[in-house]
Structures are given as structure tokens and as C-alpha cells.
Amino acid sequence: MSLNLQRQAYAEHHVKFDCEHENTIIRRRQIKNGAFQYTHQCLRCGEPVGNPIAKVKAEAMHGGPVPDWDVALQEDWEQRRQLSAQAASKAGEAEFWENYNAYLQSDEWKEKRRLVLERDNHLCQGCRRRNATQVHHLTYKHVGRELLFELISICDKCHEVAHDDSD
Numbered sequence: 706m707s708l709n710l711q712r713q714a715y716a717e718h719h720v721k722f723d724c725e726h727e728n729t730i731i732r733r734r735q736i737k738n739g740a741f742q743y744t745h746q747c748l749r750c751g752e753p754v755g756n757p758i759a760k761v762k763a764e765a766m767h768g769g770p771v772p773d774w775d776v777a778l779q780e781d782w783e784q785r786r787q788l789s790a791q792a793a794s795k796a797g798e799a800e801f802w803e804n805y806n807a808y809l810q811s812d813e814w815k816e817k818r819r820l821v822l823e824r825d826n827h828l829c830q831g832c833r834r835r836n837a838t839q840v841h842h843l844t845y846k847h848v849g850r851e852l853l854f855e856l857i858s859i860c861d862k863c864h865e866v867a868h869d870d871s872d
């Protein structure tokens with residue numbers, strides 16, 4: 706199954722958030738041990754750009770005292786970037802289930818399902834007591850081109866257990 710919406714959503718996400726750091730300004734940044742570092746900060750994403758430079762050189766470049774690092778700029782960008790990535794992944798997830806449900810109606814799937822039930826003699830492979838009522842995916846990795854050993858005949862009761870993520 707192809708995930709066009711997801712690909713598109715991620716492409717848009719990358720266009721929006723892969724920053725080229727076109728505009729930077731020299732700023733004073735406090736590092737872990739309390740010391741200061743003079744580094745260029747991207748005015749768009751807030752990331753440090755390039756190697757730190759000496760204070761004297763930084764002040765000469767800036768033509769006076771160097772402004773402090775804009776922490777909020779960096780945090781704000783990071784927050785927006787994460788939200789955008791989440792949205793892209795959600796779009797993909799919704800699309801996956803939509804495609805999946807359509808696939809379960811296809812002749813292709815019906816034939817696979819038939820072969821798996823036949824292989825398992827219509828016996829649930831979870832309990833080997835009850836008749837199988839459905840075919841369960843052991844993995845969703847190859848949905849649409851499943852290998853038959855990735856599918857298993859199962860009864861309703863065992864299927865509930867198989868999908869129970871509570872523990």
C-alpha cells in the first residue's frame with residue numbers, strides 16, 4: 706500500500722522546517738559550565754551556526770557588546786517543528802487505516818484469507834480448539850503483499866487477546 710498523503714505531508718514538513726540558516730547574527734550564548742560562547746545564531750530557527758569565535762573578534766564584528774542568545778526563538782521553532790512532524794505522522798496513520806480497510810474488501814485479500822484458513826484447516830492457531838473466524842496479521846510490515854506465514858487463522862476470543870495492548 707502506498708502512502709501518498711503521508712509522503713506529501715512529510716515533504717511539506719521538510720520544506721517548512723529544513724532551515725538553510727540564511728540569516729544569522731552573532732550572539733553570546735551561555736554554555737553548561739556558565740562560560741560564554743560567541744556563535745552565530747540563525748534568525749529563523751535559532752540554531753547555532755558555525756564554530757564559536759573569540760569574544761574580541763565577536764565584538765569587533767558586531768561593533769559593540771554582543772547581544773544575548775535568543776533562547777525563545779530556538780524553543781519556539783523546535784516546538785513548531787515537533788507539532789508539524791506529529792501532524793504529518795498522524796496524516797499517514799489515518800491514511801494507512803483507510804487503505805487497509807479498503808484492502809480488506811479486495812479480491813486479492815479474500816484469496817489470501819482463503820489460503821490461510823485452508824492451510825490452518827480453519828482451526829484457530831491461538832487455542833487450536835475453536836474454529837477460526839478471521840485471519841490475523843502477525844505484522845503490518847507487508848500489508849498488501851503479505852507472505853502467507855505472516856498471516857494466521859484465529860478465533861474471536863484469541864483475536865481479542867492478540868490485539869490487547871493493555872499489559
Ligand SMILES: [Zn+2]
Binds near residue numbers: 725727747751
Ligand atoms: Zn536556521
Ligand SMILES: [Zn+2]
Binds near residue numbers: 829861862
Ligand atoms: Zn482461539
Ligand SMILES: [Zn+2]
Binds near residue numbers: 841842864867868
Ligand atoms: Zn488481528
